[in-house]
Every structure is written in C-alpha cells, then in structure tokens.
Amino acid sequence: MVRRIFRKTNFQHKENQQKQNTLQSNLDSNIDLTLQKLKKLLDEPNDLVIREIKIGKKSTTSAIIYISGLIDRQLVQDSILVNLQDITTNESAPEENKKLFNQIQQSFISITAVEIGQTMDDIANGILAGKTVFMLDGQEKALLMDTKGGESRSIQQPISETVVRGPRTGFVENLGTNLSLLRRAVQTQDLRFKAHQIGKRSKRSLIVAYVDGIVNPTIADEVNRRIQSIDMDDVQESGFIEQWIEDSFLSPFPQLDNTERSDKAASALMQGKVVILLDGTPFVLIAPVVLGDILKSPEDYYERWLIGTFLRILRYFAAIIALILPALYISLVTIHPGMLPTDLALSIAASREGVPFPPVVEAFLMVITMELLQEAGIRLPTPIGTTIGIVGGLVIGEAAVSAGVVSPIMVIIIGLTAIAAFANPTFSIGITFRIIRFGFMLAASFFGLYGIVLAYIMVNIHLVNLRSFGIPYSTPFSPTFVGDWKDLIVRAPMTMLTERPRFLSPEDLKSAKKGEKN
Structure with a gap:
C-alpha cells in the first residue's frame, strides 16, 4: 500500500516537472508540434478554439488560438480574421515566412496591444488572460493580441458603500474598466500605473497606481516591493493582498483601506497615497491608512x-x-x-x-x-x-x-x-x-x-x-502634526485645506494656493 502511494506521488511529481519544463520551453518552428504541446498542456478543454488558416502566396499554415468566453468575438472577427484572409489576395505580401510574420504584425493586425511570445508559458498565460494568439509555421515566436472581452458587469452604484452625494460610479470586476474610471477621476499626466503579475499558477494582473510628483517615492517603492514578494498560487481577491502586505497580521485594525468608490480612490491619490487594483474584484486597496482616515467619508x-x-x-x-x-x-x-x-x-x-x-x-x-x-x-x-x-x-x-x-x-x-x-x-x-x-x-x-x-x-x-x-497608525494624533488637524475631527472650510497630509511627506505639499478653492 505504501509503495503504491509512493509510486503514485512520484509519478505525479514527474508529471508536474514535465509540465513545468514544457511551459519554460521555447516554441517549435513546426506549428503542428507547438499546437500539440499546447493542447496537451491545457488538456484539450472544450472552450479552446484553434482556427488554422492558409495565408500568403505559398499557402503557409497559420493559426489563431483563444478561449471562447474570454475574448471579444467581434473584435477577433473584424481585426484579425478578416485581415488575415486579405493577405492571400494581397500581391505585396512577401513569400519568406519571417518577412510575412513581420508584415502581419506591422500592417495587417489592427489591434493596438500586440506582444511577442516566445515560450509556451507566454502562450498559455496569454490565452488564459483573454488574449488571442497568432502563430505562423516556421516561426519560433507568436503574436499575443489583447482581445479580452466576454460578459462583464456594467458600471453601477457601489453596493457596499451607499452614495448620498457624489459620483455614482463604482469599480467593477474588469481591471481595464477600473483603470478608465480612475483616469476619468484623476485627469493628470502624472498618474502612473505600475503593472504586476501575481500568482504562480493563475497569473492575475495587478496595478499599483499613484501620482508622480505627489506621492512619497519611499511609500510607492515599499508597496511595489511587498507586492513582488507575494508567493501564492492564486490571488482571488484584494483581501489576499491586504493580508500579505500589511505590517502586522496580529492586529485587529485594518492597515489598508478598501473601497468600491472611484471618487474615494481618486481623492486618496491626490493626497499622496497609493491605490492597488486587482483584476477580478471591484474592491481596490488604499495605502497607507491611519485611524483618522477610517472615520472619514467622501460626503464630508x-x-x-x-x-x-x-x-x-x-x-x-x-x-x-x-x-x-x-x-x-x-x-x-x-x-x-x-x-x-x-x-x-x-x-x-x-x-x-x-x-x-x-x-x-x-x-x-x-x-x-x-x-x-x-x-x-x-x-x-x-x-x-x-x-x-x-x-x-x-x-x-x-x-x-x-x-x-x-x-x-x-x-x-x-x-x-x-x-x-x-x-x-x-x-x-x-x-x-x-x-x-x-x-x-x-x-x-x-x-x-x-x-x-x-x-x-x-x-x-x-x-x-x-x-x-x-x-x-495613530498619526496625526501621535506623532502630532498640528497642521493636519484641520482635516481630522473637524473638517475645516475648503479655503483652509490648502495642504496635503504632512505625515505622508508628499513631494508636493501644497494642494492649492491660499485663498483658492481645491
């Protein structure tokens, strides 16, 4: 019995090792071998779509691959399939595969976000992230085109945070939509997005947002450093990130704030804080946070x-x-x-x-x-x-x-x-x-x-x-920052709120000139 369990465990370990080796391997110049590896790697799921197309003057074999339900079908049809079919009748299309691949990338694919993938890991992660992959026989690389789409929740009023007065737009589960909401709320060229991929197995997109010239670089660097230290198979919700990067896991007090409201996240950015957005959840994190921040509301x-x-x-x-x-x-x-x-x-x-x-x-x-x-x-x-x-x-x-x-x-x-x-x-x-x-x-x-x-x-x-x-956490009560007390228990008139919180040590302390409204 023990021998059987040991053999089974050893066999599973060998299978996992072979899978990891396949992921790290480069693409084969033979498109059929590459497609076979991909099917075996993903275990030929029912929603995996592989469409082979003969293109060019030599009728070279090419393929587009995607997961049905993760992509925008209309975008794939109009911006990829139609253009690839036009190559066959295009007299200027080169005969050499390498030149043909480059011309397809530069001229025939009408999608803005296109990347080059050279390993099976790049291809597999791209497909699972909602991208469409293009391969051409004889080439040891592929095009990863951002065609993410499918069904998603529309922008609605935040469910967990009732809005009495203010914008009635709440974050959703789509990261791209959340980034656009943040850009609309913070219309400055200094808004920065630092991209991360977290999760060893399930690669999820994460964005660290801050306003350059306002945020303290030490805080932004520390947030990015802690996020890069996350070592989990999958990060399903921003609560996983909050528990991983917080200072003390023994404290009952929340050391990061979370919100569904885009106006609250925008206000935090303009104060000199950092906002963390994770794909797949409407709750974004705000760091750092002190006790006085938790008892504030945007309606104030x-x-x-x-x-x-x-x-x-x-x-x-x-x-x-x-x-x-x-x-x-x-x-x-x-x-x-x-x-x-x-x-x-x-x-x-x-x-x-x-x-x-x-x-x-x-x-x-x-x-x-x-x-x-x-x-x-x-x-x-x-x-x-x-x-x-x-x-x-x-x-x-x-x-x-x-x-x-x-x-x-x-x-x-x-x-x-x-x-x-x-x-x-x-x-x-x-x-x-x-x-x-x-x-x-x-x-x-x-x-x-x-x-x-x-x-x-x-x-x-x-x-x-x-x-x-x-x-x-007790700032600005202790250590005491008297200047920050104007927006602590008492909310001073707008004409007096001309400075950002001093305890954050922002690069630009002044939020408005004295006598002008924010």
Missing part, C-alpha cells in the same frame, strides 16, 4: 464644512459608544452602582427584578445574539436578510424581556451599540470594534471602570506602535 467634503464637521464628530462619538457602552453598563451596575443617580439606579434595579443572570452574563448573551443576527443578515439574500435583522431583533428582544431573561435597559443598550457600530463608514473597522468590545466587557466585569481605562490604555499603546507602510 461634498457638504459645507459645518455639516461635514458635525457628521465626523458624530462618527467619533458612535465609535466610542460601539466600543464601551456594554462595558460601561456592566461596570456601573455590577461594581460601581453608587456612581449612578439615585432615580436611574432604582429604575435599573426595578427593571432587573426577576432576571436570573448577573449583568455580565446578560450583556454577553445579548451581544452574542446581536452578532449572530448581523452575520445571518449578511449571509442571507438581501430581502430575507433585512427581514431577519429587523424582525429577528424585535422578536427576540421582546421575547427575552417578556420571559424575564434580560432586562429592558439591556435591550436598549444593545440596540444603541448596534446602531453606533453601523454608523462607521468602513465595514472592516466596524468588525474591529465588535471584536475589541468583548475585551472591554471582560475588563469591566473584573475591574469595573478601572478595567475600561486599562483596556483603553492598552488599545492606545497598540495603536501608537502599529504601522501602515512605515506611517504610525
């Missing part, structure tokens, strides 16, 4: 500064409630009841009459129930999920109070906590607050208000030591 800048400031302060207040309100209830009711006003203490005591659990157990039961309802609402289809979230919360809360399992005041506190958590504009920071909340509750159950203060100090120590691509 679209409204007048008084409204933007009020909404931002409201979010900070909501973050505090989401973190410590259940812990505050536990500490005041269990350990420090004397700190409550007499009428409020008597009211809470009366509402808790008959409740069989201590406040700590009561709070944990309700918080866990709320988390389950939120998770169930996300996983179910939208209409059902909304119903579960609203009806489930009302029914369970009312039933728990009627049964005397929890007190009415506890239901109110949990409801306020849930509403405060949803007030955060970034989904990932909301999850972080939900995790840290349990730590605050445990600290409050043992040490009361002192435990809450200790937990708060520990969180701040962690934030001060945390980095995002070398930038302290």
Whole structure:
C-alpha cells in the first residue's frame, strides 16, 4: 500500500516537472508540434478554439488560438480574421515566412496591444488572460493580441458603500474598466500605473497606481516591493493582498483601506497615497491608512464644512459608544452602582427584578445574539436578510424581556451599540470594534471602570506602535502634526485645506494656493 502511494506521488511529481519544463520551453518552428504541446498542456478543454488558416502566396499554415468566453468575438472577427484572409489576395505580401510574420504584425493586425511570445508559458498565460494568439509555421515566436472581452458587469452604484452625494460610479470586476474610471477621476499626466503579475499558477494582473510628483517615492517603492514578494498560487481577491502586505497580521485594525468608490480612490491619490487594483474584484486597496482616515467619508467634503464637521464628530462619538457602552453598563451596575443617580439606579434595579443572570452574563448573551443576527443578515439574500435583522431583533428582544431573561435597559443598550457600530463608514473597522468590545466587557466585569481605562490604555499603546507602510497608525494624533488637524475631527472650510497630509511627506505639499478653492 505504501509503495503504491509512493509510486503514485512520484509519478505525479514527474508529471508536474514535465509540465513545468514544457511551459519554460521555447516554441517549435513546426506549428503542428507547438499546437500539440499546447493542447496537451491545457488538456484539450472544450472552450479552446484553434482556427488554422492558409495565408500568403505559398499557402503557409497559420493559426489563431483563444478561449471562447474570454475574448471579444467581434473584435477577433473584424481585426484579425478578416485581415488575415486579405493577405492571400494581397500581391505585396512577401513569400519568406519571417518577412510575412513581420508584415502581419506591422500592417495587417489592427489591434493596438500586440506582444511577442516566445515560450509556451507566454502562450498559455496569454490565452488564459483573454488574449488571442497568432502563430505562423516556421516561426519560433507568436503574436499575443489583447482581445479580452466576454460578459462583464456594467458600471453601477457601489453596493457596499451607499452614495448620498457624489459620483455614482463604482469599480467593477474588469481591471481595464477600473483603470478608465480612475483616469476619468484623476485627469493628470502624472498618474502612473505600475503593472504586476501575481500568482504562480493563475497569473492575475495587478496595478499599483499613484501620482508622480505627489506621492512619497519611499511609500510607492515599499508597496511595489511587498507586492513582488507575494508567493501564492492564486490571488482571488484584494483581501489576499491586504493580508500579505500589511505590517502586522496580529492586529485587529485594518492597515489598508478598501473601497468600491472611484471618487474615494481618486481623492486618496491626490493626497499622496497609493491605490492597488486587482483584476477580478471591484474592491481596490488604499495605502497607507491611519485611524483618522477610517472615520472619514467622501460626503464630508461634498457638504459645507459645518455639516461635514458635525457628521465626523458624530462618527467619533458612535465609535466610542460601539466600543464601551456594554462595558460601561456592566461596570456601573455590577461594581460601581453608587456612581449612578439615585432615580436611574432604582429604575435599573426595578427593571432587573426577576432576571436570573448577573449583568455580565446578560450583556454577553445579548451581544452574542446581536452578532449572530448581523452575520445571518449578511449571509442571507438581501430581502430575507433585512427581514431577519429587523424582525429577528424585535422578536427576540421582546421575547427575552417578556420571559424575564434580560432586562429592558439591556435591550436598549444593545440596540444603541448596534446602531453606533453601523454608523462607521468602513465595514472592516466596524468588525474591529465588535471584536475589541468583548475585551472591554471582560475588563469591566473584573475591574469595573478601572478595567475600561486599562483596556483603553492598552488599545492606545497598540495603536501608537502599529504601522501602515512605515506611517504610525495613530498619526496625526501621535506623532502630532498640528497642521493636519484641520482635516481630522473637524473638517475645516475648503479655503483652509490648502495642504496635503504632512505625515505622508508628499513631494508636493501644497494642494492649492491660499485663498483658492481645491
């Protein structure tokens, strides 16, 4: 039995080694041998299309190869097939294969993006990326033409980020479309795209975008260096990249921001940040990020500064409630009841009459129930999920109070906590607050208000030591950049926001001349 397993494993290893050798091998001058290798390499899939055509005065064998469903059929028909058929009747077409191949590349292929492939790896990856390959008998190279197409989702309003005011264009799964959205939003000749291919087996296109002359070159170089270090077979979503290149995988705080909104990505570029776009996902990453950035929303800048400031302060207040309100209830009711006003203490005591659990157990039961309802609402289809979230919360809360399992005041506190958590504009920071909340509750159950203060100090120590691509996460609070406080908790008038964030050390600090609007 062991011998059979060993032989099977050894045979599979030899097959994989032969496959790797085939990928790295150069193309054969005999087109039939090359096509046989390609079919064997891809295991002759049903959607692999190979169209052989006789072209030129000598009726030389040529072939175009593509994967059906990954290409734009009309583009292949109009820009490749029709032109190749015209070569046969063209009297100026050379007889020599090498010259014929060069003339086809220069004159007969009416597609803008054309590359030369010389190995089986180039051909296979090109076909799987939606390119059409042209081969000519007698040539040890091929043309890779960008004909990517097929069905894709149209540009829509971002699903995960509701737009109150501003552009209603969200990124989609097509990288080319996302790049065009970014170029429309950032119309400057200094916008740069650094291309990468990531994934050892599934080669995915990734773009690192930044504005030359604004971004700190050290940050841009560090982002590119970390992306080049990615060593995975496939990168299915930008979350894989985020987890690979972040500074600390032990921290619950997100060290890169993610968004579907093109205006948010454009604003980050103009501040001197780097945007990472991956083919196949509508979520782009923004680096670096600090705590103050996570509590901002693009709508803060679209409204007048008084409204933007009020909404931002409201979010900070909501973050505090989401973190410590259940812990505050536990500490005041269990350990420090004397700190409550007499009428409020008597009211809470009366509402808790008959409740069989201590406040700590009561709070944990309700918080866990709320988390389950939120998770169930996300996983179910939208209409059902909304119903579960609203009806489930009302029914369970009312039933728990009627049964005397929890007190009415506890239901109110949990409801306020849930509403405060949803007030955060970034989904990932909301999850972080939900995790840290349990730590605050445990600290409050043992040490009361002192435990809450200790937990708060520990969180701040962690934030001060945390980095995002070398930038302290607690910036500009600490290290202090007073000039950046104009766009932190308070959103100053546009006429005062004339500088980019100093903590990013941008090459061009001034975003506008004083007295002019951005």
